[in-house]
Amino acid sequence: MAAAQLDIRRMTIIRHTIYVLVAAAVIVPYLLEVPLPFRPSSSSRKLFDVIEQLEPGSHELLSFDYAPDAETELYPMSMALLRHCFKKDLIPVVMTHWPDGVGMCKKACEEATAESQQLWGKETVSGKDFAFLGFKPGGGDLLFNMGENFKGAFPKDYYDQPTADMAALKGVDSLRDIDLAIDLAAGATVRMWIAYGSDRFDFPLGVGATAVIAPKLYHFLQSKQLVGFLGGLRGAADYEIMLDYDELFETPGVATRGMQAQSVTHVLLIILIVAANARFIANRLGGRQEV
Amino acid sequence: MWYKRTIPLLMVFFIGLLGFAHNYVPHPLSVSFRERMTTWLRIIFGFALFIGAYSLLHMHVTRIRRRQAGWAYSAFVFLGAAAMIVAGLWNDGFGPLESPAKGVSTWFDWGYDYIQVPCSATIFSILAFFMASAAFRTFRARNVGAALLLVAALLVMFGRVPISETIGGWLGESQIFPAIADAIMEYPNLAATRGILLGMSLGAISQSLRILFGIERSYMGAGD
Numbered sequence: 311m312a313a314a315q316l317d318i319r320r321m322t323i324i325r326h327t328i329y330v331l332v333a334a335a336v337i338v339p340y341l342l343e344v345p346l347p348f349r350p351s352s353s354s355r356k357l358f359d360v361i362e363q364l365e366p367g368s369h370e371l372l373s374f375d376y377a378p379d380a381e382t383e384l385y386p387m388s389m390a391l392l393r394h395c396f397k398k399d400l401i402p403v404v405m406t407h408w409p410d411g412v413g414m415c416k417k418a419c420e421e422a423t424a425e426s427q428q429l430w431g432k433e434t435v436s437g438k439d440f441a442f443l444g445f446k447p448g449g450g451d452l453l454f455n456m457g458e459n460f461k462g463a464f465p466k467d468y469y470d471q472p473t474a475d476m477a478a479l480k481g482v483d484s485l486r487d488i489d490l491a492i493d494l495a496a497g498a499t500v501r502m503w504i505a506y507g508s509d510r511f512d513f514p515l516g517v518g519a520t521a522v523i524a525p526k527l528y529h530f531l532q533s534k535q536l537v538g539f540l541g542g543l544r545g546a547a548d549y550e551i552m553l554d555y556d557e558l559f560e561t562p563g564v565a566t567r568g569m570q571a572q573s574v575t576h577v578l579l580i581i582l583i584v585a586a587n588a589r590f591i592a593n594r595l596g597g598r599q600e601v
Numbered sequence: 602m603w604y605k606r607t608i609p610l611l612m613v614f615f616i617g618l619l620g621f622a623h624n625y626v627p628h629p630l631s632v633s634f635r636e637r638m639t640t641w642l643r644i645i646f647g648f649a650l651f652i653g654a655y656s657l658l659h660m661h662v663t664r665i666r667r668r669q670a671g672w673a674y675s676a677f678v679f680l681g682a683a684a685m686i687v688a689g690l691w692n693d694g695f696g697p698l699e700s701p702a703k704g705v706s707t708w709f710d711w712g713y714d715y716i717q718v719p720c721s722a723t724i725f726s727i728l729a730f731f732m733a734s735a736a737f738r739t740f741r742a743r744n745v746g747a748a749l750l751l752v753a754a755l756l757v758m759f760g761r762v763p764i765s766e767t768i769g770g771w772l773g774e775s776q777i778f779p780a781i782a783d784a785i786m787e788y789p790n791l792a793a794t795r796g797i798l799l800g801m802s803l804g805a806i807s808q809s810l811r812i813l814f815g816i817e818r819s820y821m822g823a824g825d
Contacts, residue, residue, distance in 0.1 A: 321738075346767055349776065379724065380725070446643070452643060455636065582733065583736055
């Protein structure tokens with residue numbers, strides 16, 4: 311009984327020590343700001359190159375399908391994509407399939423338009439230089455409707471402006487008229503966009519996803535159903551590097567800075583797992599039971 | 602029996618068949634039918650949000666009424682929901698204040714930006730602590746399969762972060778670890794996820810056919 315209590319106490323101490331180590335691994339790199347140079351991954355590069363090749367005035371549909379809990383990974387991606395659109399004079403059309411994603415869309419649009427004025431001296435106006443359509447329920451059925459009659463699916467934008475004569479949506483009557491769509495996903499929306507969107511209405515699709523979802527997307531990239539994808543915070547950091555964020559703002563982007571903390575945390579986790587396994591193997595060889 | 606079972610089964614069969622067939626019939630009538638169907642489905646989906654809200658609130662009412670452990674948190678659900686509903690509806694979100702020009706943050710926006718966003722992000726970020734602790738306590742190379750999984754996980758974890766490029770650079774090739782991580786993701790991971798996806802899709806098709814032909818009737822409720 312006493313031995314069991316001792317083991318529980320020891321495990322509690324180990325658990326709390328791990329929590330302290332993880333906290334330190336996240337906080338200290340932010341304070342020290344040690345630069346760790348890295349090369350953007352090929353999947354991020356593919357998406358960036360597709361956007362680079364779009365002509366000014368092309369329509370890029372951005373579906374921000376995430377809630378605030380995925381903000382850390384997907385909000386920097388949203389900002390990077392909007393920044394790229396405004397830099398290249400593309401017309402972003404922003405929407406969400408998630409009711410609590412509306413606030414994320416709104417915040418990103420407002421920040422990106424303010425930034426566009428500051429960085430490139432371009433005044434970006436809702437309805438003219440970009441469209442913010444807000445949230446509509448329906449998922450795959452909404453995509454069907456958007457494919458058949460885009461403005462019928464969204465008769466008004468988020469600000470209650472009719473879409474029928476909206477300058478930003480000129481020439482967009484169906485999803486077929488979209489030059490590129492990107493789904494920023496924290497859930498199961500990617501397969502919906504492929505099945506009911508890009509495969510059916512034939513437009514190029516890219517994805518930005520949380521690190522949890524990213525491993526499930528490689529086969530879509532191989533089958534060319536995706537033109538590229540950004541995976542997790544690393545994908546956002548890749549995009550910031552490709553957009554020369556540190557030259558524009560004279561400081562690394564929020565995702566790039568996050569990579570330092572992520573590097574240290576991953577190394578800490580690797581050390582912990584290796585140490586635990588070394589102990590496990592030593593116990594096994596010594597014929598002892600692991601607690 | 603006729604009203605409760607046969608008519609619903611026939612409806613499911615015919616509407617399901619039409620839903621399936623219109624994908625292969627490009628006639629304007631079929632296209633128009635599809636548009637109408639998807640619009641109806643979106644309306645039904647909208648009502649599902651109300652059912653979800655009702656279900657959530659009902660669950661928390663029960664917890665409060667029975668004074669179950671942590672019932673005070675349930676009271677907080679009502680408080681939060683009521684505060685956000687009032688903030689959103691009262692004077693277009695501006696409450697007792699005079700409505701300023703468009704583009705200025707409302708009370709609702711304030712609640713979203715400074716309460717919901719940080720709280721949700723905090724809950725999500727706590728996962729890192731639990732995952733680290735769980736990995737330390739349970740991730741063991743107990744057999745060959747587990748050992749392979751462990752090695753693959755460590756290589757992907759390492760290859761995904763910039764420090765691997767710095768350490769690779771010291772070894773003479775900065776891209777060695779990212780290349781290994783990419784190879785693991787693009788071959789064994791891809792093969793496994795594609796296999797799982799194909800299995801899931803075949804299962805979904807077979808389940809749909811069972812529902813269409815009335816073999817699977819659990820959606821009709823108990824006893825059917």
